[in-house]
Amino acid sequence: MPPDFFAAALIVARKDLAIEFRTRSAYFSALVFALLAIVVFYFAWDRTAVGSGDLAPGVIWVIFVFGGLLGLHRSFGVEMHDRALDALLAAPVPRESLFVGKALANLVFVLGVQVIAIPAVFVLYKVPLGIEILYVIGLAVLAAIGFVAVGTLFSSMASNTRLAELLLPLLTLPFFIPVVVAAASSSQRVIAGRPLAESMAWLQLLVAFDIVFVYACTFAFPYTLEE
Amino acid sequence: MTRSDASAPEVEVSALARHFGRRRALAGVSFTLRAGDALALFGPNGAGKTTLLRLLAGLLKPTSGTARIEGELLPGTATTRSRVGLISHHSLLYGALTAAENVAFSARLYGVADPEQAALRALDRLGVADRAATPVRLLSRGLLQRVSAARALVHGPRVLLADEPYTGLDAAGAAALTSVLQELLAGGTTLILVTHQLDEGLALATQAAILLRGQVVRHDHTAIADPAAYTAAYRALVRADAA
Numbered sequence: 482m483p484p485d486f487f488a489a490a491l492i493v494a495r496k497d498l499a500i501e502f503r504t505r506s507a508y509f510s511a512l513v514f515a516l517l518a519i520v521v522f523y524f525a526w527d528r529t530a531v532g533s534g535d536l537a538p539g540v541i542w543v544i545f546v547f548g549g550l551l552g553l554h555r556s557f558g559v560e561m562h563d564r565a566l567d568a569l570l571a572a573p574v575p576r577e578s579l580f581v582g583k584a585l586a587n588l589v590f591v592l593g594v595q596v597i598a599i600p601a602v603f604v605l606y607k608v609p610l611g612i613e614i615l616y617v618i619g620l621a622v623l624a625a626i627g628f629v630a631v632g633t634l635f636s637s638m639a640s641n642t643r644l645a646e647l648l649l650p651l652l653t654l655p656f657f658i659p660v661v662v663a664a665a666s667s668s669q670r671v672i673a674g675r676p677l678a679e680s681m682a683w684l685q686l687l688v689a690f691d692i693v694f695v696y697a698c699t700f701a702f703p704y705t706l707e708e
Numbered sequence: 709m710t711r712s713d714a715s716a717p718e719v720e721v722s723a724l725a726r727h728f729g730r731r732r733a734l735a736g737v738s739f740t741l742r743a744g745d746a747l748a749l750f751g752p753n754g755a756g757k758t759t760l761l762r763l764l765a766g767l768l769k770p771t772s773g774t775a776r777i778e779g780e781l782l783p784g785t786a787t788t789r790s791r792v793g794l795i796s797h798h799s800l801l802y803g804a805l806t807a808a809e810n811v812a813f814s815a816r817l818y819g820v821a822d823p824e825q826a827a828l829r830a831l832d833r834l835g836v837a838d839r840a841a842t843p844v845r846l847l848s849r850g851l852l853q854r855v856s857a858a859r860a861l862v863h864g865p866r867v868l869l870a871d872e873p874y875t876g877l878d879a880a881g882a883a884a885l886t887s888v889l890q891e892l893l894a895g896g897t898t899l900i901l902v903t904h905q906l907d908e909g910l911a912l913a914t915q916a917a918i919l920l921r922g923q924v925v926r927h928d929h930t931a932i933a934d935p936a937a938y939t940a941a942y943r944a945l946v947r948a949d950a951a
Contacts, residue, residue, distance in 0.1 A: 483786050483819040492816045496802070503804040503843075564798035568859065571765045572817040573790035707769065 486581075489574035493582025498589060500559055507555040508593060511548040515598040518544050523605055533606040538617075538669040540606070542661050544598050545591070545621065545628070546654075552590035553632035554649055556583055557640035570706060580633060580702035584695075587629040595621045608672055616671045620687070624664040627690040631656045634698040638705045656694075663687045716779065718743045718898040719764070719867055724773035725922075726759050733759040734922040736773070741915070743866075746889075746899040748909035751919035752946050757902040758797075760919070761869045764900065765794045777867055790818055793865030797872040799856040803845030807831055807855040810844055811862050818863035830858035835884045849876030857885060861892070868892060871902045882908065906942060910935045918942055920949045 484492060501508055522540045560566035569579055599621060603614050632653050639648040667683035719741040726734040734756040741747055749757050762768045764775055766783035775782045777792060794800070801810045808827045815823035815830075831837045834854040839847060844855055853876045860868065870889075874882050889912055893899055903909040910916060910932045917927040925945060932938045 483790050484816065489817065492813070496805070496813050499809065500802055500804045559802060559804075562803065563801060564796060565800050565802055567762075567765070567767055567796060567798070568794065568800035568814060569817075570767055571789060571792065571794050572814070573786035573788075573819075574817055575786070 483573040486575055486578045489572075489578040490582035490585060493569070493579055494585035494589075497556070497559070497583060497586035501555070501586070501590065507552050508590065511551040511590070511594045512597060514551065515544040515548045515594055516601065518547075519598065519601055519605055526606075533608050534672045534674075535669065537602050537606045537608050537672060538665050541599055541602050541617065541621075541668065542624075542665045544602075545595060545624065545664070546657055546661060548594045548598070549587075549591045549625070549628055549632065550650055550653070552587055552594075553629070553636045553653070554639075554646060556587055556633060557636045558645070561640050566706075576703040576706065577699050580637075580699050583637075584629045584633040584698075587633050588625055591625045591629060592622065595625070613671050616677075617668045620664050620668055620684075623684070623687045623691060624660050627660050627687065627694050628657060630691070630694045630698040634702055634705065637702060659686060659690055663690070717741065717776070718745070718778060719900070720774075720776040720779075721760075721764075722774050722776075724760070724763060724775055725771050726756075726763060726768060727771045732922050734763070734770075737919075737922075737924055738773075739915070739917065739924070739927065741898050741900070743896040743898055744893055745914045746893055746901060746912045747915045747917060748913035749900065749902045749917050749919060750904070750906060750909065750942055752949075755919040756922040757919055758871055759922075761794070761796075761871050761900065761902060764867075764869055765792060790863065791866040793860040793863065793868045795857050795860045795868070795870040795873045797875050799844070799852045801844045801852065801856060801859065804843060806841050806843050807836060807847070807858070808840035810855060811859045814859045815862045820863050823862075826862050827858070830862040831855065833861070833888055834858045835881070850878050850881045853877055854881055854884070857888070861888070865897065867898045867900070869900050872904070873901070874903060874905050874908055886912065906939045907935060910938060918945055920945065925949075 519540060526536055599617055603610055635649055635652040639645040639652060642648055663683040663686045667680040670679050717740045722738050724734060724737045737760060739747065751757050763770055766789055777784060777788050780788045808831065811827035811830050812823040815826045820826045828837060828840060831840050834857050836851055836854045839851055844852055847855065857873060873885060877885060886908065889899060901909055901912060914931050915929055916932050917924050
């Protein structure tokens with residue numbers, strides 16, 4: 482009896498994470514990029530002109546987007562090598578479950594980078610370590626859900642082309658704008674010590690983005706695979 | 709249709725056609741196979757053999773015509789797809805995973821009980837159990853092909869689509885694969901075998917067909933009694949087509 486929708490998604494996610502754990506290529510690339518970006522921004526920072534609370538959110542979300550893109554590119558890259566994707570598509574599981582599995586693995590990847598990068602930004606930029614860091618991590622989780630939904634879909638589309646590395650950022654970055662604007666604005670207010678109520682509209686935007694794009698991308702995914 | 713209905717077709721292809729833009733890859737292909745039948749498909753590169761197998765595996769949709777497996781119209785349901793196995797000329801494997809992990813992953817997707825043990829049994833059947841713990845990126849082309857065959861067979865498919873399964877195999881590997889395919893055929897599995905190696909294809913085939921430019925130009929509905937004459941006829945057809 483073939484596995485049900487979520488069981489199939491977990492099988493695919495587990496396989497993707499096993500490959501990443503074995504090779505660690507994309508994760509270390511993303512982590513090195515994140516730490517390098519944190520250091521570069523730190524040395525370019527004029528403390529007399531910009532406060533740490535104003536700079537830190539920008540650094541976090543730049544790392545989030547560009548570090549995450551490294552993982553998204555790998556997501557379908559491993560399927561195209563020796564056409565492993567064909568075996569996945571021929572399997573007796575819904576194609577939507579393949580998407581959810583890949584998106585889950587990407588979510589773990591993106592959050593795995595952020596769980597190191599966000600505390601590093603807080604420490605290096607001397608942002609007070611209080612409840613704010615938990616709020617920013619919560620925002621990263623919300624932002625990551627929409628980010629990987631859109632990114633996984635476009636990764637599958639771009640992987641079939643010879644210009645995958647160029648196309649993926651070109652296709653995805655416009656879609657990431659609402660996520661980045663909402664997450665950066667919200668985290669900037671919280672780090673600056675403003676009341677949480679000021680961030681609620683941005684939070685609602687993030688949640689709405691997640692709901693709409695998780696559904697839309699899941700159901701659009703099978704159509705991106707047709708030749 | 710039930711499994712006990714031995715006379716019902718296992719694979720039924722009717723006027724199947726597939727175009728890629730303006731290019732016609734397959735046109736008006738029809739055939740019927742029953743349980744235990746083996747169709748050997750021959751043809752030069754670009755004749756449409758792989759396209760036909762990809763259509764039957766549910767990886768492509770036909771432009772026109774129909775294909776049925778066990779009476780169900782393709783691409784079919786999950787149940788239909790669970791009855792089909794695909795060996796491609798690509799390995800369809802993940803280089804970073806071991807041979808056993810690759811086969812077990814496939815077993816899980818097909819809902820095979822105890823996937824790890826099933827993977828080891830499948831690898832053993834193809835004579836590569838000793839490489840179970842080796843990442844497949846470290847395997848030779850021939851060993852990779854055997855692991856690929858194990859992946860396709862781990863769930864016990866009723867219909868096996870084999871696209872150039874002998875690619876890269878040495879004599880021992882080819883013999884192991886032929887022996888497994890013969891066992892499967894004896895057990896009632898239906899085989900569609902695409903190969904450039906006419907001897908190996910004809911040794912297994914209960915039917916043989918030649919594809920040229922997407923069309924079946926010759927279809928023998930019985931096993932070929934004289935492989936040498938068939939090979940000569942095939943070469944003449946290909947030459948005439950190329951001229």
